[in-house]
Amino acid sequence: DAKTTQPTSMDCAEGRAANLPCNHSTISGNEYVYWYRQIHSQGPQYIIHGLKNNETNEMASLIITEDRKSSTLILPHATLRDTAVYYCIVRVVGNTGKLIFGQGTTLQVKP
Amino acid sequence: EPEVTQTPSHQVTQMGQEVILRCVPISNHLYFYWYRQILGQKVEFLVSFYNNEISEKSEIFDDQFSVERPDGSNFTLKIRSTKLEDSAMYFCASSTSYSNQPQHFGDGTRLSIL
Secondary structure, rough: OOOOEEOOEEEOOOOOOOEEEEOOOOOOOEEEEEEEEEOOOOOOOEEEEOOOOEEEEEEEEEEEOOOOOOOEEOOOOOOHOOOEEEEEEEEEEEOOOOOOOOOEEEEEEOO | OOOOEEEOEEEEEEOOOOOOEEEEOOOOOEEEEEEEEEOOOOOOEEEEEEEEEEEEEEEOOOOOEEEOOOOOOOOOEEOOOHHHHHHHEEEEEEEEOOOOOEEEEEEEEEEEOO
């Protein structure tokens, strides 16, 4: 499974967009990019995923570069409740489906 | 919105005792997983389960661990003889497929071994 690299921590002002980067330079053509977050010690919460096209849902947008070597998760209007650890994970289509979590990015949304 | 539920939320057990952690996956999901997270560390994959058998297990999932789907709704993780180092949050997850559908996680069981 491809390895991902994320900044350890980021700050964002409440109401502003939070842009969380992820590098996955060794990603293969059949690997999806998934984003999860973990608020305090709760279970990981699914946010969004994509293969090569940009994706948007009610929570966030995912921008994947054309070469697929990096991506950015965008929370358009961050709130204090978005303070969490955000994980970028690449996942092979067709394997047993396990997710390999890294250390993630701790996003602190400040008033 | 359907969700994965786990019970109990907190389990305290003496070292050497058996413990069973319970999960009710989302009803139309067919693929089930257990993960654990030791305090302050990463979330780690333990095992995946489909069609009443283990699909993959990690090195952590040794002979002390077992999983079962005893009926149409529950999915359990048993630790036969607990050790101090088994203290962790244990998360259950389920999904509709292995491939391009997300796993949805429960809020976990905090297992404390004394």
